[in-house]
Amino acid sequence: MSDHAGIPVGSLRRGVRASRLPLAFLAPGLAVCVALAACIAPRGGWDVAALLEGEPALREKGAGRLGDLLPHPVLYAGALRLVACRFEGGETVRVRGGGAGWRADWAAAATDALDRGLAGITLALEPERAGGTPRVAGSGIVAAIAEIDVQVSPDPAGAGPSGLGDTLVVCDVGPRADGAGFRGRLLRAEIRMRRGGLDLVGRPREASAEEWVGGLLHELGHALGFAGHVASGDSVLVREAHRLRRFGRTALAGGAIRDATLEALYSIPAGRDLGGVALAPGSRRWVEGLERLRAERIGRGDRWLGARTTVGDEEARLVWLFEQGDALVLRFPRWRRDLAEGAGVEAHPEAATRRAIEGEAESERPASGAAGRGEVQSSIDASIERASAMRRSASSPSPRARSTTASRKSTTASSEPASAASSRCSRARTASRAGCL
Ligand SMILES: [Zn+2]
Numbered sequence: 413m414s415d416h417a418g419i420p421v422g423s424l425r426r427g428v429r430a431s432r433l434p435l436a437f438l439a440p441g442l443a444v445c446v447a448l449a450a451c452i453a454p455r456g457g458w459d460v461a462a463l464l465e466g467e468p469a470l471r472e473k474g475a476g477r478l479g480d481l482l483p484h485p486v487l488y489a490g491a492l493r494l495v496a497c498r499f500e501g502g503e504t505v506r507v508r509g510g511g512a513g514w515r516a517d518w519a520a521a522a523t524d525a526l527d528r529g530l531a532g533i534t535l536a537l538e539p540e541r542a543g544g545t546p547r548v549a550g551s552g553i554v555a556a557i558a559e560i561d562v563q564v565s566p567d568p569a570g571a572g573p574s575g576l577g578d579t580l581v582v583c584d585v586g587p588r589a590d591g592a593g594f595r596g597r598l599l600r601a602e603i604r605m606r607r608g609g610l611d612l613v614g615r616p617r618e619a620s621a622e623e624w625v626g627g628l629l630h631e632l633g634h635a636l637g638f639a640g641h642v643a644s645g646d647s648v649l650v651r652e653a654h655r656l657r658r659f660g661r662t663a664l665a666g667g668a669i670r671d672a673t674l675e676a677l678y679s680i681p682a683g684r685d686l687g688g689v690a691l692a693p694g695s696r697r698w699v700e701g702l703e704r705l706r707a708e709r710i711g712r713g714d715r716w717l718g719a720r721t722t723v724g725d726e727e728a729r730l731v732w733l734f735e736q737g738d739a740l741v742l743r744f745p746r747w748r749r750d751l752a753e754g755a756g757v758e759a760h761p762e763a764a765t766r767r768a769i770e771g772e773a774e775s776e777r778p779a780s781g782a783a784g785r786g787e788v789q790s791s792i793d794a795s796i797e798r799a800s801a802m803r804r805s806a807s808s809p810s811p812r813a814r815s816t817t818a819s820r821k822s823t824t825a826s827s828e829p830a831s832a833a834s835s836r837c838s839r840a841r842t843a844s845r846a847g848c849l
Contacts, residue, residue: 454479596683
């Protein structure tokens with residue numbers, strides 16, 4: 413999930429840092445969690461029972477906590493559908509890392525542990541290259557983009573995730589070539605990690621190996637397509653720091669990490685339709701406006717190129733791409749809550765899209781040259797940048813509060829009960845990245 417970047421979508425999120433947690437503090441809550449683990453209802457807001465009914469193989473293997481997955485939004489014939497996004501089966505998902513805080517040995521431990529334990533997909537950490545990540549000269553654009561890009565900052569409190577890490581994934585939810593449903597194929601994911609954080613009194617503290625590897629495993633779980641967090645169970649998608657540290661120890665010891673929830677995700681087809689959901693009454697006009705604009709553009713000779721999505725801890729984003737015209741962006745600001753509550757999903761266009769919908773017919777555009785695909789790509793990246801700026805703005809405390817707030821946030825996972833950490837994550841959570849560690 414995000415928690416981050418490459419295209420408009422986003423989702424990500426946050427950090428964890430580890431440890432020294434008074435275990436006595438956690439013990440009572442843990443006991444309750446264990447007792448209730450089997451009876452916690454799915455939290456994704458879609459019908460996981462119907463999925464199991466339609467996927468006998470999955471029913472036999474078990475779905476883990478797949479019902480906690482936040483699906484991706486797709487508009488089809490004016491209605492909102494929910495789909496699962498993942499990397500294509502059979503392909504090797506390349507993981508590339510960089511940044512001043514990058515630890516290739518730790519990243520290799522995390523990548524290898526997940527790769528050994530997860531059937532249906534191959535994860536491979538790319539070897540480090542001299543000179544760092546290749547970029548197109550002068551553009552700042554990564555030349556050959558790995559499917560999962562990890563950037564690690566040594567700065568415990570500067571720009572970056574609000575905690576130890578966050579993730580942004582971009583999914584292609586355009587129609588399949590054979591017309592049978594949606595692609596649901598992850599294009600890439602961006603993970604942001606810190607090497608450490610601030611302790612309770614604002615002093616920099618580096619994460620231990622097990623903390624950092626546990627945090628990366630969690631973000632890799634988001635990067636593989638699981639948006640949201642599992643409510644319980646033995647999964648890297650939990651939020652509890654002590655469990656993530658345990659996963660980190662397993663990986664550092666060379667063990668494999670079996671995750672039934674991720675396995676379930678990789679047991680269903682990419683783009684699997686998980687059902688439909690109603691739009692909130694006030695949001696239908698925006699969807700209708702979007703459909704109308706698309707029809708108008710196509711009528712003028714433009715071409716619709718498809719759709720991209722990102723889903724974060726709280727909100728989702730859907731982007732329609734055109735060969736000539738600017739991308740159209742629809743936000744679902746209460747995605748998680750609206751799905752859980754089942755009373756209709758709010759959808760709002762971003763500013764430029766809203767102006768286009770509310771305006772009269774868009775001006776005619778030249779059918780060639782600078783208005784081609786490159787411009788569309790730029791607008792997507794700009795959209796991501798806006799999301800990042802929003803995130804920074806939303807999560808940056810005032811200058812006076814920064815040192816203490818940041819330090820507490822960064823030590824959340826290790827020094828507070830899980831419930832408090834979760835609450836803090838909720839307050840700090842930004843829209844478009846996923847993963848509150
Ligand atoms: Zn997370």
